[in-house]
Amino acid sequence: MKAKLKRNKANAINIALLVYDHMLTTSVSLPVEMLRAGEAVALQENRNAPRLSIQMVAETIKPISTRALIKLLPDTDIEHAQRPDFAFIPSLWRNPRPTIAKQPRMLNWLSHIWAQGSTLIGGGTGVCLMAEAGILDYHPATTHWHYVEQFKRDYPKVDLKPDFFITQSERTYCAASVNALADIVVHIIFQIYGQNAAQQVERNFSHEIRKPYEEQRYLEGAVDRHPDELISQIQFWMKTNLNSELTLNDIAQQFDISQRSFTRRFKRATGINATQYWQKLKIQTAKELLAASNLSIQEIAFQVGYQDQANFTRLFKKTLSITPKAYRAMVRKKLFSHD
Numbered sequence: 001m002k003a004k005l006k007r008n009k010a011n012a013i014n015i016a017l018l019v020y021d022h023m024l025t026t027s028v029s030l031p032v033e034m035l036r037a038g039e040a041v042a043l044q045e046n047r048n049a050p051r052l053s054i055q056m057v058a059e060t061i062k063p064i065s066t067r068a069l070i071k072l073l074p075d076t077d078i079e080h081a082q083r084p085d086f087a088f089i090p091s092l093w094r095n096p097r098p099t100i101a102k103q104p105r106m107l108n109w110l111s112h113i114w115a116q117g118s119t120l121i122g123g124g125t126g127v128c129l130m131a132e133a134g135i136l137d138y139h140p141a142t143t144h145w146h147y148v149e150q151f152k153r154d155y156p157k158v159d160l161k162p163d164f165f166i167t168q169s170e171r172t173y174c175a176a177s178v179n180a181l182a183d184i185v186v187h188i189i190f191q192i193y194g195q196n197a198a199q200q201v202e203r204n205f206s207h208e209i210r211k212p213y214e215e216q217r218y219l220e221g222a223v224d225r226h227p228d229e230l231i232s233q234i235q236f237w238m239k240t241n242l243n244s245e246l247t248l249n250d251i252a253q254q255f256d257i258s259q260r261s262f263t264r265r266f267k268r269a270t271g272i273n274a275t276q277y278w279q280k281l282k283i284q285t286a287k288e289l290l291a292a293s294n295l296s297i298q299e300i301a302f303q304v305g306y307q308d309q310a311n312f313t314r315l316f317k318k319t320l321s322i323t324p325k326a327y328r329a330m331v332r333k334k335l336f337s338h339d
Helices: 026-045 097-101 104-115 124-132 145-154 178-193 195-205 229-240 248-254 259-270 274-292 297-303 309-320 324-336
Strands: 012-018 051-058 086-089 119-123 166-169 172-175 217-219
Touching: 012 026, 012 104, 026 051, 026 086, 026 178, 026 195, 086 104, 086 124, 097 124, 104 119, 104 124, 119 124, 119 178, 124 145, 124 172, 166 178, 172 178, 178 195, 229 248, 229 259, 229 274, 248 259, 248 274, 259 274, 274 297, 274 309, 274 324, 297 309, 297 324, 309 324
Parallel strands: 012 051, 012 086, 086 119, 119 172, 166 217
Antiparallel strands: 166 172
8 A cells, every 4th residue: 555654744743543434433532632631731731842743544435424413524635645643543432344344455554554653542442443453463462342253253363351441562552442542541641741630631521430551451461460379369468458567578478478579579479579469459449449438548558468547648649649638529520420
């Protein structure tokens, strides 16, 4: 395929939103609104932050019919589209096969931009276009639960991970649902604009009682599910003893391993040091308790192993850029507001 791909403009991030008939509008409207929000936060902090150049790309410049009864007019066809840094492939309503069969040039374009270095993000059954193009062969993927068996039959070379809402392999991301897609977008905003922009977008667009992106996704080549049985036992102990006052050295002794070996094996198995891992567990549990319980902040601090509320508050604010009290107020307002 000889598509006329334009080069990125200086200091710009090119985003392509693939569009085709019978797509779910939220598969492209949600990412673009979140990305624009991240851009706005970043530009407030630094007016030299990268700007987004966003195009809706289709096989031809014809109105696209969506399941929301909203017609979308593509900005460009695939022959004249800029080469995207990130391309979003939206989910389809019901069986994706008929639409995929009508998109041969789109499939070629996907293969072409992938070879040129673009990052591809597929949502739900939109992942099938990536699989049809051969991009996911011998790599992990996930898709909408209803089409798991069909996906396995149609794309036996793909390493399907139906138990994961998110998979990541090199420059491909797959989301099983719109909520999972939103988590990927937050992750991408973090990559482009940093932690502050990502956290602000997450607060405004995502439900707070969620696991972080890193805990949801299957990352090809990573060690999320590692073979070190002893470290797995220690991880389980940590998850079930968050209120323990034991030090990492105490934990190592409890499992009859030297602290040096414990530190080395934990990092090798999980990709993160033990202190960071335990702090993440504690903060995640604290977030859930702040949102869903009436425990005081002092009581929540005790629940996650901090006898000193001030130390807990400092760690919480350092991690999330917001105090526990402000976080609880924000979550409660979102969860229980009738506006």
